Amino acid sequence: MSLPLISVEGLGKKYRIQHQQNGARYLALRDVIAQKLAAPFRRRPGGEVPASEDFWALREVSFEVGEGDVLGIIGRNGAGKSTLLKILSRITEPTEGRAVLRGRAASLLEVGTGFHPELTGRDNIFLNGSILGMSRVEITRKFDEIVEFAGTGQFLDTPVKRYSSGMYVRLAFAVAAHLDPEILIIDEVLAVGDAEFQRKCLGKMGDVARSGRTVLFVSHHLATVENLCRTAVLLDRGRVTASGPAHDVIAAYASDPTSRRGSERLLDRVDRQGNGAVRFAAVTLRAGDGRKIDALTAGAAAIFEIAFQNTAAVAQRSLHVSIGINNALGQRVTTWSTSYVGGDLPATPAGDFVLQVRLPKVALIPGSYTYNLFATVKSDTADWLIPGGGFDVEPGDFYGSGQLPGTRDAAFISEHAFTVVS
Amino acid sequence: MQLVIEPGLASANYWRDLWSYRELMAFLTWRDLAVRYKQTAIGIAWAILRPALTMMVFVLFRRLVGIERGAVPDVLLVLAAVLPWQFFSNALSDASMSLINNTNLISKVYFPRLIVPIATVATAFVDFLITLALLAVIMAWIGFGPSWTLIALPLYAALAVGLSTGLGLLLAALNVKYRDFRYVVPFIVQVGLFISPIAFASTNMPSRWRPLYSLNPLVGIIDGFRWSILGGRTPIDPNFLFTSVAITLASIVIGVWYFRRVERGFADVI
Numbered sequence: 001m002s003l004p005l006i007s008v009e010g011l012g013k014k015y016r017i018q019h020q021q022n023g024a025r026y027l028a029l030r031d032v033i034a035q036k037l038a039a040p041f042r043r044r045p046g047g048e049v050p051a052s053e054d055f056w057a058l059r060e061v062s063f064e065v066g067e068g069d070v071l072g073i074i075g076r077n078g079a080g081k082s083t084l085l086k087i088l089s090r091i092t093e094p095t096e097g098r099a100v101l102r103g104r105a106a107s108l109l110e111v112g113t114g115f116h117p118e119l120t121g122r123d124n125i126f127l128n129g130s131i132l133g134m135s136r137v138e139i140t141r142k143f144d145e146i147v148e149f150a151g152t153g154q155f156l157d158t159p160v161k162r163y164s165s166g167m168y169v170r171l172a173f174a175v176a177a178h179l180d181p182e183i184l185i186i187d188e189v190l191a192v193g194d195a196e197f198q199r200k201c202l203g204k205m206g207d208v209a210r211s212g213r214t215v216l217f218v219s220h221h222l223a224t225v226e227n228l229c230r231t232a233v234l235l236d237r238g239r240v241t242a243s244g245p246a247h248d249v250i251a252a253y254a255s256d257p258t259s260r261r262g263s264e265r266l267l268d269r270v271d272r273q274g275n276g277a278v279r280f281a282a283v284t285l286r287a288g289d290g291r292k293i294d295a296l297t298a299g300a301a302a303i304f305e306i307a308f309q310n311t312a313a314v315a316q317r318s319l320h321v322s323i324g325i326n327n328a329l330g331q332r333v334t335t336w337s338t339s340y341v342g343g344d345l346p347a348t349p350a351g352d353f354v355l356q357v358r359l360p361k362v363a364l365i366p367g368s369y370t371y372n373l374f375a376t377v378k379s380d381t382a383d384w385l386i387p388g389g390g391f392d393v394e395p396g397d398f399y400g401s402g403q404l405p406g407t408r409d410a411a412f413i414s415e416h417a418f419t420v421v422s
Numbered sequence: 423m424q425l426v427i428e429p430g431l432a433s434a435n436y437w438r439d440l441w442s443y444r445e446l447m448a449f450l451t452w453r454d455l456a457v458r459y460k461q462t463a464i465g466i467a468w469a470i471l472r473p474a475l476t477m478m479v480f481v482l483f484r485r486l487v488g489i490e491r492g493a494v495p496d497v498l499l500v501l502a503a504v505l506p507w508q509f510f511s512n513a514l515s516d517a518s519m520s521l522i523n524n525t526n527l528i529s530k531v532y533f534p535r536l537i538v539p540i541a542t543v544a545t546a547f548v549d550f551l552i553t554l555a556l557l558a559v560i561m562a563w564i565g566f567g568p569s570w571t572l573i574a575l576p577l578y579a580a581l582a583v584g585l586s587t588g589l590g591l592l593l594a595a596l597n598v599k600y601r602d603f604r605y606v607v608p609f610i611v612q613v614g615l616f617i618s619p620i621a622f623a624s625t626n627m628p629s630r631w632r633p634l635y636s637l638n639p640l641v642g643i644i645d646g647f648r649w650s651i652l653g654g655r656t657p658i659d660p661n662f663l664f665t666s667v668a669i670t671l672a673s674i675v676i677g678v679w680y681f682r683r684v685e686r687g688f689a690d691v692i
Contacts, residue, residue, distance in 0.1 A: 100424060127449050
């Protein structure tokens with residue numbers, strides 16, 4: 001038996017998180033000088049928060065990928081997927097462990113890397129190809145093929161800044177798709193382009209895999225992973241929590257309580273974005289009559305209750321909240337948002353407060369769901385959790401007929417009626 | 423082909439990698455040139471216009487202060503100094519900003535990072551060659567022929583390239599971590615213009631100031647350019663030349679050493 005094309009053994013990556021009060025992203029020289037000067041006078045022990053803290057983005061990650069395998073890497077945001085890809089594509093170094101790649105590897109962490117808007121399509125094919133590691137001879141040889149795949153032939157000598165975003169992405173993916181490496185590392189590239197082009201990309205990736213090359217594929221999109229990958233690895237907080245056949249790993253992810261529930265302690269979460277003017281503190285599910293429940297029921301009334309921490313301690317005006325609902329495959333099925341149902345919320349109280357989303361009739365088909373929580377104050381992102389948690393929907397009598405569509409027939413339930421008119 | 427990724431191992435094949443990525447360097451240089459001249463209305467003419475205007479300002483300055491005219495026309499005397507100076511200042515400013523300007527590349531793809539600042543120096547060097555052609559045209563027009571001293575020009579050009587590369591690498595790497603250097607470099611360039619012998623000759627400097635003056639590595643380089651282009655009609659001071667060479671070598675060693683040391687962390691902090 002031949003050696004695996006990729007072997008990863010005990011890989012780990014440690015980041016040092018700076019605790020900064022002023023929120024500056026970059027180290028200023030004055031801070032360094034001030035710290036160095038103050039160091040002898042600072043008393044070590046005693047409740048002060050340390051200036052920095054270690055954070056393991058990845059720890060003891062091991063797996064192997066054989067020739068012609070397509071491995072999916074899944075996990076929620078902040079699980080370490082991107083860090084893993086960055087290490088494997090040599091953009092950043094691991095802190096411990098090792099990885100061996102037996103073959104030429106090309107990574108596609110973002111389509112169109114290095115595209116320059118002022119340059120023409122032709123120029124950018126050469127520039128981008130060279131950045132991705134192709135030689136000039138190689139690009140010249142595949143040039144026609146790339147142009148044909150992208151379908152942008154007539155705009156070859158137009159600066160790409162005049163391209164539509166669809167054309168731009170098509171051209172970028174076309175270059176990347178013709179890399180012909182033995183190992184292809186891909187991060188979320190399929191989240192772009194129209195449906196037809198996505199199918200083309202999937203087809204190309206299938207070709208790559210069938211021709212005996214190895215693909216490492218990271219995605220939030222569980223349906224795509226299930227479609228494309230034979231095996232998968234599930235990452236959670238930097239560690240591998242499941243690996244094996246893609247179907248089983250996805251099932252493990254979908255049913256993993258930490259990927260869904262645990263909404264009780266939302267305030268402890270560190271993988272959040274936003275300025276923190278308000279923060280999601282807890283989510284409670286209630287039935288239409290206000291009684292606490294564990295799961296929603298299709299067709300029944302329900303209340304999705306969100307407790308907020310109001311860090312500014314003043315009344316918040318112009319607060320907007322969106323709750324994106326994803327099914328077990330990670331597909332967005334619906335979004336509940338203040339922007340859709342109209343109007344600003346009334347000003348909140350000055351302290352912590354609770355917001356209720358009333359659902360007169362739950363229109364989700366039975367299954368597991370996760371939700372993303374997003375809030376803005378005065379158009380600035382205040383808090384953003386992906387995902388904020390999860391819930392189950394249990395079968396219920398939506399239509400009053402005792403019947404419900406299953407997952408095969410529907411992604412959601414819609415109210416409808418049949419009438420014979422002639 | 424087998425690639426092993428381990429902590430601290432990135433350096434193992436570094437120089438071989440750098441060589442295999444030489445085409446990328448050429449592409450980045452070409453990109454910078456193409457973009458610059460596509461965005462501006464009069465394009466490539468800027469490469470000539472800038473030194474020409476600078477030269478005129480300095481010639482005017484010499485007239486105003488009443489510096490005596492010598493055997494060599496003022497135009498050539500000044501231009502022979504403006505060209506290396508402008509190359510150095512462009513190369514240094516662009517190289518020091520190069521990593522920050524290419525953040526998207528550095529955080530998305532692997533390649534030896536040395537390529538980025540070196541490519542900007544190469545871009546500045548192409549501009550320099552264009553201005554050199556301008557100089558040749560003016561010399562032909564005035565009827566001032568070069569002499570055998572011209573063979574030393576590549577050596578002085580190499581010194582200028584070495585100095586701007588060494589300092590550029592150091593400043594580019596520092597800039598990633600400490601954004602303060604964004605303000606330091608324009609300052610260096612501005613002060614450098616006044617303390618380099620462009621409007622005047624270094625020999626105008628009183629002899630007791632010379633040791634201090636020689637600490638400016640550009641003095642030896644600019645003097646050398648003048649000497650070589652103007653057929654040995656201007657003096658060169660071996661002391662200036664010696665310190666220029668020493669500082670250039672030191673800056674390359676320090677620049678490459680520091681760059682290599684912090685390079686592997688670029689993607690994490692940029």
